[in-house]
Amino acid sequence: MRAKADAQVICVEPALRHPNVRMLTGAEVERLETSASGREVTGVVVRRGGAVETYSASIVVAACGAINSAALLLRSANERHPHGLANRSGVVGRHYMCHLNSMLLAVSRQPNPTRFQKTWGLNDYYHGSEEWPYPMGHMSMIGKTDASILRAGAPRLVPGMTLEIMARHTLSFWLTSEDLPDPANRVSVDGDGRITLSYTPNNEEGHTRLIGKLKSLLHEIGCQDHLIPLQAYIPARIPLAGVAHQNGTVRFGRDPETSALDANCKAHDVDNLYVVDGSFFPSSGAVNPALTIMANALRVADHLIQRLG
Ligand SMILES: Cc1cc2nc3c(=O)[nH]c(=O)nc-3n(C[C@H](O)[C@H](O)[C@H](O)COP(=O)(O)OP(=O)(O)OC[C@H]3O[C@@H](n4cnc5c(N)ncnc54)[C@H](O)[C@@H]3O)c2cc1C
Structure with a gap:
């Protein structure tokens, strides 16, 4: 099935009130497809209720969390992006941090x-x-x-x-x-799409x-x-499986050679792809991450409103 989204799904209140905005539950994005030039995402391939559906929109925002956004980009490798989408620099999946x-x-x-x-x-x-x-x-x-x-x-x-x-x-x-x-602290994906986290x-x-x-x-x-x-929660320090503060795997920056996203969290190499979650952090600071992630999402949303006119 190929569905066409009539409006961009941007999670700001006015957009959520838009009659064409829908939230799909139980939907797992498997990969992103691009145009032949590799410059635009043309398909969001979703597995939902056992079926595979493909959506398209003029702007696509990935916000799967630092591990899964990196995995999604890596799984979306194609001829134009052989090392993963938006990964000319090779940084996608790397620089994983968790405090x-x-x-x-x-x-x-x-x-x-x-x-x-x-x-x-x-x-x-x-x-x-x-x-x-x-x-x-x-x-x-x-x-x-x-x-x-x-x-x-x-x-x-x-x-x-x-x-x-x-x-x-x-x-x-x-x-x-x-x-x-x-x-070297990184998310990688094998040929079957299985994720490995090395930290x-x-x-x-x-x-x-x-x-x-x-x-x-x-x-x-x-x-x-x-x-x-507090052993009741965890061994004194949180082990590898404790990924609550995951961040850093799709870092933003001005230099396309050392970052995957530009200052607006748009992929340097893909004109309509944004990544807006904990993965954009180039460093982790030492405070709980959620408010920074939210503040950045609002900042990028303002940029998108401008871009969409
Ligand atoms: C137990 C716990 C306690 C925490 N306490 C705090 C706290 O007190 N303060 C604080 O600041 N932070 C806290 N955090 C961290 C905070 O929750 C995260 O930093 C924040 O939610 C990360 O936001 P995100 O947008 O990057 O990703 P997430 O909030 O993880 O959102 C990613 C979403 O994408 C979905 N997803 C993933 N892959 C796919 C896919 N392929 N297709 C479709 N959907 C997908 C996921 O189901 C999820 O809903 C806590 C985390 C945990 C687990």
């Missing part, structure tokens, strides 16, 4: 009755500290830890405290540091020091002087 994250519990001497704990963050050590002049990262909280979460991490974590008492006294920290864009953490010294910094503050903020890795 160095740790979840750590501190036990406060006073009960912590807060319900909305995840409203606190601290960037005082983002760029370093007196002892370490390099970036260390960001401290914030995660949602309040309760006894059932702690139980999953039993045996008992603090001698003399029941899990219920301990849960009332916990402060649950989320520490994020920047991992650096290493081209070796880097830049770990700053993260270790950030944990040390938090530990050094515990006494001052009224806590026992040790941090407990």
Whole structure:
């Protein structure tokens, strides 16, 4: 089946109110087809309910997340784009980043009755500290830890405290540091379309020091002087399968030799293809990524509104 989209699907409110905009659920985009010149995407090949459908539109925006957008472009290789769509530079799939994250519990001497704990963050050590002049990262909280979460991490974590008492006294920290864009950290796709993610953490010294910094503050903020890795959620550090902060695999930049997208997140080599998700990051910073992804999507949407007149 070949369907023709009458309007571009841009997820901004006025567009969603447009009668021609539809959202397809249960639809997996398998690949993108291009014109013979390779300059435009002419078909979005979708598997939906067991059937294969092809859609077309004057502008195509991929927003599958950093791993799947890269995989989609790589799977869409054709004669004009032998290494994957928009991949003349060879960067598509590379520079995968996901942050160095740790979840750590501190036990406060006073009960912590807060319900909305995840409203606190601290960037005082983002760029370093007196002892370490390099970036260390960001401290914030995660949602309040309760006894059932702690139980999953039993045996008992603090001698003399029941899990219920301990849960009332916990402060649950989320520490994020920047991992650096290493081209060897990458998403690749085999001949059957299966995705492989290869990742070796880097830049770990700053993260270790950030944990040390938090530990050094515990006494001052009224806590026992040790941090407990929140094993109930994860081993102390998030393993390869924890791809929540995936970014960086379809980086933007001014130079087509070293980036896949231009400053508007349009593919350098394809005139009507945009990638607007966490994959455009050229570096990962050290804060949760969602707001940056959303802000960029709004920025690109403004550009698209202008482009569409
Ligand atoms: C448990 C968890 C907690 C998190 N907490 C926070 C937080 O507190 N703060 C924060 O800033 N960030 C948080 N994040 C990270 C945040 O959710 C992501 O950074 C953000 O959602 C990424 O946005 P994205 O647009 O790049 O991709 P996504 O939000 O992943 O969107 C990609 C979409 O594309 C779809 N898709 C993928 N492949 C295809 C395909 N081939 N065809 C069709 N559709 C496809 C997916 O189903 C998905 O709906 C969290 C993530 C997780 C998993």
